Amino acid sequence: MSTCLAYGVHEAHAPLEPLRIERRALRDDDVAIAIDYCGVCHSDMHYVHNDWGTTRFPCVPGHEIIGRVTAVGPAVSRYRVGDRVAVGCLVDSCQGCPACEQHQEPHCTQGMTPTYNGLDRISGEVTLGGYAQHIVVREPFVLRVPAALDPRYTGPLLCAGITVWTPMREHGVKAGTRLAVVGLGGLGHMAVKLGVALGARVTVITTSPGKAEDARALGAHHVLLSTDPQAMKDAANSFDLMLDTIPRGHNVNPYLMLLGRQGTLVLVGALEPLEPIHGALLAINNRSIAGSLIGGLQQTQELLDFCAEHQVLPDCEMIDIQDINQAFVRMEKNDVKYRFVIDMASLKP
Numbered sequence: 476m477s478t479c480l481a482y483g484v485h486e487a488h489a490p491l492e493p494l495r496i497e498r499r500a501l502r503d504d505d506v507a508i509a510i511d512y513c514g515v516c517h518s519d520m521h522y523v524h525n526d527w528g529t530t531r532f533p534c535v536p537g538h539e540i541i542g543r544v545t546a547v548g549p550a551v552s553r554y555r556v557g558d559r560v561a562v563g564c565l566v567d568s569c570q571g572c573p574a575c576e577q578h579q580e581p582h583c584t585q586g587m588t589p590t591y592n593g594l595d596r597i598s599g600e601v602t603l604g605g606y607a608q609h610i611v612v613r614e615p616f617v618l619r620v621p622a623a624l625d626p627r628y629t630g631p632l633l634c635a636g637i638t639v640w641t642p643m644r645e646h647g648v649k650a651g652t653r654l655a656v657v658g659l660g661g662l663g664h665m666a667v668k669l670g671v672a673l674g675a676r677v678t679v680i681t682t683s684p685g686k687a688e689d690a691r692a693l694g695a696h697h698v699l700l701s702t703d704p705q706a707m708k709d710a711a712n713s714f715d716l717m718l719d720t721i722p723r724g725h726n727v728n729p730y731l732m733l734l735g736r737q738g739t740l741v742l743v744g745a746l747e748p749l750e751p752i753h754g755a756l757l758a759i760n761n762r763s764i765a766g767s768l769i770g771g772l773q774q775t776q777e778l779l780d781f782c783a784e785h786q787v788l789p790d791c792e793m794i795d796i797q798d799i800n801q802a803f804v805r806m807e808k809n810d811v812k813y814r815f816v817i818d819m820a821s822l823k824p
């Protein structure tokens with residue numbers, strides 16, 4: 476057992492504050508990691524605010540973790556002290572069920588263990604995330620950061636990146652795919668960059684007129700203002716795939732209308748009730764609506780390697796841990812350009 480500094484909350488809506496937490500003594504297949512950077516996901520804010528009623532307190536968020544190996548258990552074979560590594564949204568799963576065998580660990584039939592707010596499969600203790608100096612993680616859930624990736628900008632690939640990459644791969648995004656990205660925040664801006672890298676024709680659908688220029692700079696071919704009824708009407712029936720990153724329950728009907736034949740809207744943002752969906756909008760054009768949850772370990776490593784090869788990196792605003800509460804306020808105002816990343820060197824006694 477060791478202790479380290481972290482940032483977290485003891486109750487919903489409280490500001491994040493310094494905490495001292497314990498990390499377990501290394502088990503045989505554990506990797507100890509000193510955390511250098513951690514991305515800030517909108518889910519972190521959902522948990523801190525207990526938006527889903529499932530938060531266990533104290534809560535230490537953070538699941539876009541980049542660090543260096545400081546020690547390994549005796550059974551660890553793939554990592555050595557000093558290696559540059561990453562940890563994403565999950566730190567354990569049963570590894571024996573059909574989902575795990577098919578590399579879909581987030582859908583483990585016994586339930587995956589999230590990096591924070593989960594229960595350790597052995598000790599039953601609540602997992603604490605990456606807004607901390609150190610973390611201990613089982614080897615299969617540790618990913619390798621390719622040397623060609625700048626570690627400061629790699630964290631957001633572990634959640635924002637993989638969450639949009641998984642449905643893009645699932646739905647075969649390729650040259651010419653007409654891809655729409657709803658919401659230009661952390662997930663959305665990664666969807667634009669990855670979609671462009673795969674050759675898709677990318678349209679950003681935004682509520683923020685001020686983001687149009689940014690969207691184009693990120694590589695988007697078109698920008699559609701969802702608050703402009705005429706523009707929405709003109710865009711009817713025009714997309715093959717739509718990734719909806721809106722972070723709360725909303726009316727998906729105006730977005731469904733934009734899908735062409737066999738088009739699919741994949742919900743990745745709203746993990747809560749939606750307004751009623753009009754069945755006719757699904758029947759017309761044989762449209763589908765689907766969901767997607769983060770991604771498996773193998774696919775996350777594939778994404779890291781793809782981003783290293785194609786130099787696809789998020790646009791990050793580096794912050795000190797002491798700025799985290801202000802960052803949450805800005806996230807609530809849709810003012811993220813386009814992912815906050817905490818420089819963990821700022822976390823000192």
Ligand code: NAP
Nearest residue numbers: 517518638658659660661662681682683722743744768769
């Ligand atoms: P974010 O950086 O805050 O971006 C969300 C964007 O959605 C905003 O920038 C805004 O873009 C748009 N938006 C916000 N409120 C809206 C509203 N009421 N109506 C329409 N558009 C709105 O958030 P994020 O980190 O990308 O996360 C997005 C959501 O995905 C969160 O709910 C998070 O919990 C969830 N998530 C899910 C998974 C998964 O596995 N499925 C994984 C990670 C995160 P514009 O200004 O362009 O309109």
Ligand code: ZN
Nearest residue numbers: 516518634635
């Ligand atoms: Zn996340």
